[in-house]
Amino acid sequence: GKPRPDRLAAYFQDGSGRGINVYSTSMIDLPRGADVEIAGSLEEYNGVKELVVSSHTVWGTAPVPDPLDITIEVLRRDPWEYEGTFLSLSGRISSRSDNIGGGSNIDIDDGTGSVTIRIWNSTNILVNESGSVINDELDSLLQSGNMISVKAVGGIYNESPQLLVAYAEDFAPWQEGSEWDAGVSLDIAPYPFVPRAG
Structure with missing residues (x-):
């Protein structure tokens, strides 16, 4: 995602399943799904780790990773x-x-x-x-x-x-019970209303 239009402040994720904030004072036009190689320095700003871009190469596009x-x-x-x-x-x-x-x-x-x-x-x-x-x-x-x-x-x-x-x-x-719902399971005795039979 790119939350800023005036400079690059975007998030990139690789095959590890984890991502990082990528930052540049220059606006670099990278569409969602861009397949990019980035070189830079790892810094921390207000407790957030970010990769400050020194150079980049766009290789093409790739599917956005599954969340x-x-x-x-x-x-x-x-x-x-x-x-x-x-x-x-x-x-x-x-x-x-x-x-x-x-x-x-x-x-x-x-x-x-x-x-x-x-x-x-x-x-x-x-x-x-x-x-x-x-x-x-x-x-x-x-x-x-x-x-x-x-x-x-x-x-x-x-x-x-x-x-x-x-x-x-x-x-x-979203509705409860949709595919994003974690769900609940409940184990019930075979005869819950006849305690001696269950």
Whole structure:
């Protein structure tokens, strides 16, 4: 995902299943799914590891990696393990605040915990840089009480996990019992209403 239009601040993931923030003060046009070789230096900025680009070669395009299905409880236990990694989870929106430091914060709870989804206004998928809602369909979906599924990059802000989204298509309505549901199993005796027979 590319959350900034004025410089490269994107996330790349390789075959290891883990990703990293890639940063450059120059705008490098890399579409989603770009197959890229990047050279640079590994640095840390506000607790976030990033690869600062010194050179890059675009080899073509590749499919976007499948996201790692995860619960919020697992993410909160060790957010650094999933920093920069493409994740998927689902849950109920508990709150939403727009135009907070240049973006929207959507809190989601999956029953194991809660986490903030961050959408920068500069992505122009929900609110533009002027602070106006520009996507009525996504605005309607991302209201408190709605159940959603999201594909997002794991990030860290103030030592806590957050999910970073840069594409509207990475949100979808979700219903309990859908394929993203972790499910529940229950073992019942053969005759639950006749205790002596069970």
